[in-house]
Amino acid sequence: MQNIRYQKLLNLMKMDGYDFIAINPGVTFKYLTKLDFHLMERPIVLIISQTGKNALILPELEVSRAKESQIFDSLFPYGDNPATWHTSFDNAVDSLKISYKSIAVEPNRFRFLEYEYLKESCPLAPIKSGTSLFEQLRLIKEMEEIEEMVTAASIAETALEATLASIKSDVTEKEIASELVLQCLRAGADSEFPFPPIVAFGENSANPHASPSDREIRDGDVILFDWGVYHNGYASDITRCFAFKKIEPEIQKIANIVLSANEAGRATGKPDMQAGHIDLATRKVIENAGYGEYFTHRTGHGLGMEAHEGPYIYSENDLLMKEGMTYTIEPGIYLP
Numbered sequence: 483m484q485n486i487r488y489q490k491l492l493n494l495m496k497m498d499g500y501d502f503i504a505i506n507p508g509v510t511f512k513y514l515t516k517l518d519f520h521l522m523e524r525p526i527v528l529i530i531s532q533t534g535k536n537a538l539i540l541p542e543l544e545v546s547r548a549k550e551s552q553i554f555d556s557l558f559p560y561g562d563n564p565a566t567w568h569t570s571f572d573n574a575v576d577s578l579k580i581s582y583k584s585i586a587v588e589p590n591r592f593r594f595l596e597y598e599y600l601k602e603s604c605p606l607a608p609i610k611s612g613t614s615l616f617e618q619l620r621l622i623k624e625m626e627e628i629e630e631m632v633t634a635a636s637i638a639e640t641a642l643e644a645t646l647a648s649i650k651s652d653v654t655e656k657e658i659a660s661e662l663v664l665q666c667l668r669a670g671a672d673s674e675f676p677f678p679p680i681v682a683f684g685e686n687s688a689n690p691h692a693s694p695s696d697r698e699i700r701d702g703d704v705i706l707f708d709w710g711v712y713h714n715g716y717a718s719d720i721t722r723c724f725a726f727k728k729i730e731p732e733i734q735k736i737a738n739i740v741l742s743a744n745e746a747g748r749a750t751g752k753p754d755m756q757a758g759h760i761d762l763a764t765r766k767v768i769e770n771a772g773y774g775e776y777f778t779h780r781t782g783h784g785l786g787m788e789a790h791e792g793p794y795i796y797s798e799n800d801l802l803m804k805e806g807m808t809y810t811i812e813p814g815i816y817l818p
Contacts, residue, residue, distance in 0.1 A: 487514055488534070491619055495532045498615050501583035502607075504529045504600060508591050509787040510616055512715065515553055519544060525567060525596045528554075529578060529585075537574040571603040580604045586612025617792040622806035627786065630716035631808060634671070638711050638718045641665035649705070649726065652698050655681045659694035662709060671711035676719065676789035679709035687723070688816045690779060701727045710789055717789045721812055736773070736815050743767040747781055747795075747811040757799040764813040765797065773815045782810035 491514065495503060505511050505528050507519035519526050519540070526544070530536045535555050538548055542559045549557070556577055558570040581604065587597070589611040601609060623631075644665040649658060659681040667673065682692040683699050687706035699705070703726045710719040725733060743764040750763040761781040768777045780796035785808050793801050793809055 486624075487619075491530065492532060492534055494615050494618055495530075495586070498586070498612070499584070500532065500586040500610070500612060500615065502529055502531050502578065502580060502585045503612060503615070504585050504587050504592065504596070504609075506588070506591055506593060506596060508588070509791075510588060510591075510619065513620055513787060515551065517547070517551055517553075518715075519547075521593075525593075525599060527571075527574075527596050527600065529574060529580075531578050535578060537577055539570045539574050568599055568602060571599045575600075575603040580607050582606035582608075585609045586615055588616050589613060620786055621784070621792050622804055623786060623808050624806075627716060628806075628808060630714050631718060631785065634711050634713040634716055634718035635720065637666060637669045637671050637713055638709060638720050640669040641671070641711070642707060642709075642720075642722060644669070646724075649699065651701075654696050654698050655683055655686065655694035656696060658705075662707070666709070666711045669711075670713065672713060672715070674712055676710045676712060676717040680706065681709075682706040683726075688818060690814065690816065699726055702730060704733060715787055717785055717787065719785055719789050719810055721814075736817075739768060739771045739773065740813055740815055743813040744811055747813065751803060751809075751811065753803055753805050755803050757793050757795050757801045757803055758797045760795050760803075760811065761797040761799070764811065768813060768815060776815045776817055777813060778816055779814070782812050784809045 507521040507526050511528060512518050524541045525539065527539045528536060537556045537558060538554045539558045540548060542561055545557060545559050548554055558574040560567045560570040585607050587609060597609065641662060645658060645662045648661045659679050662679050662681065680692055681694045682689065683697055683705055684703040686692045686695065686697060687704045705724045705726055707722045710717050723737065746767050747760050747764040751760045764781045765777060768774055780794060782795035784791040784793045793803065793807055795809055
């Protein structure tokens with residue numbers, strides 16, 4: 483398994499001082515192998531050494547697909563009896579000569595199930611959080627990744643345009659959310675979504691993570707859409723607000739302030755600018771307008787194979803932005 487992404491991983495492992503990494507199926511696994519194994523009750527673990535050698539522990543039923551990929555150095559399959567699974571872990575660990583050397587895992591993905599098997603097989607090896615390593619790995623996107631995200635955004639916007647025609651008196655949040663999902667799929671989205679689409683009317687729109695309910699629309703309601711799609715595994719994440727039939731002057735004023743804050747953030751987000759300065763730029767616009775206490779979250783987050791990933795756009799983040807980083811700018815004002 484040798485490619486640009488794999489070499490990037492090995493370089494980061496050397497920089498961070500990790501001898502091995504161990505990963506479950508998920509975005510990092512897919513990023514490196516282009517394989518999308520489903521992680522269920524059976525453990526699947528890919529172990530990669532700093533030298534580039536790798537070993538895959540997996541169920542027997544997945545062996546043929548792994549062999550066809552021709553990207554794994556060694557396969558260590560196991561059967562259905564959980565009492566025998568530890569043997570595959572032991573053999574994989576022995577083949578890589580892990581012994582007492584360090585292993586980095588993704589703390590928000592690597593399960594306790596796999597951790598226990600791995601720890602039993604190499605009790606002297608320190609298993610550590612590799613958060614920084616894994617975040618750095620996908621932080622700067624390749625052009626083909628950006629193109630997939632542009633397509634994902636276009637699909638989401640096309641679906642919204644089709645959904646707006648369904649909004650009429652007495653329709654519910656759930657009904658519009660269902661229509662939005664249908665239109666996304668018709669427009670070419672992957673069947674899996676980055677997160678459940680949010681459609682919120684009136685007072686519910688003040689909840690950044692509202693769930694669509696049976697609440698019916700009323701004249702003058704603000705309608706919040708927060709949704710995104712995957713296209714070939716890459717995400718979009720978009721927020722749009724509308725008013726139903728009429729708009730109150732204060733709501734129009736607030737919408738203009740948020741738009742100005744968004745524009746300020748976009749103007750600030752340039753290479754070698756600290757991520758925190760983007761947040762400060764959007765926040766300053768809203769604070770100067772007198773609504774600072776109602777801007778209750780960070781300005782944005784990275785976007786890629788996950789809807790939320792690095793870089794995170796919050797005021798204390800001194801990360802220097804680089805060309806190829808992809809992220810959202812989504813300031814907001816949430817009135818109780």
